Amino acid sequence: MTLSKIKHVRAFVAKGGGADYHDQVGQHWIDDHIATPMSRYPEYRQSRRSFGINVLGTLVVEIEAEDGTIGVAVTTGGEPAAYIVEKHLARFLEGRAPTDYEKIWDQMYFSTQYYGRKGLVINAxxxxxLALWDLLGKLRQEPVYHLLGGAVRDELQFYATGARPDLAK
Structure with missing residues (x-):
């Protein structure tokens, strides 16, 4: 089975929710008065938003195959991460087979060593x-857990976090 190659990589920012817990509509528990590295400064003790943790927003990545199939993922990082994805990382995907995921990851990681290996770069x-695995699963018409080796147990215990952890029930 020959799979479509990667045609295009897109990245954009979503506001008002998504992967960034701090960019939620209304109140959210994660923005309450809790300990953070900025708590040492009185003017930033009241909330995480007070020191700008919510300014970046949610990064949405779409990877489109030649046949029109699209893999999607969300993370944090906003506009700076979107820039990194489109201006730097996309070159390692476009025209490649989605099955080259190990080499693609290595090239993305090692090519960014000159400007960062944590934070925004790793989020990007x-x-x-994640979008590449989503695309590969869709192209093969298999759930991603099959691609990663298949089920190893009948049930999983999991820890859910996010803007609405109640939805995981």
């Missing part, structure tokens, strides 16, 4: 990696 790489 993670978004691309």
């Amino acid at each position: 790489i993670s978004g691309v990696d």
Whole structure:
């Protein structure tokens, strides 16, 4: 089975929710008065938003195959991460087979060593990696857990976090 190659990589920012817990409509528990590295400064103790943690927003990554199939992922990082995805990382995907995921990841990671291996850069790489796995699963018409080796147990215990952890029930 020959799979479509990657045609295009897109990245954009979504506001008002998504992967960024701090960019939620209304109140959210994660913005309450809780300990953070900025708590040492009285003017920033009241909330995480007070020191700008919510300014970046949610990064959405779409990877489109030649046949029109689209893999999607969300992470944090906003506009700076979207810039990294489209201006730097996309070159390692476009025209390639989605099955080259190991080499693609290595090239994204090692090519970014000159400007960062944490924070925004890793968020951008993670978004691309997740969208690539989503695309591969859709192209093969298999759930991603099959691609990763298949089920190893009948049930899973999991920890759910997010803007609406109640939805995981």
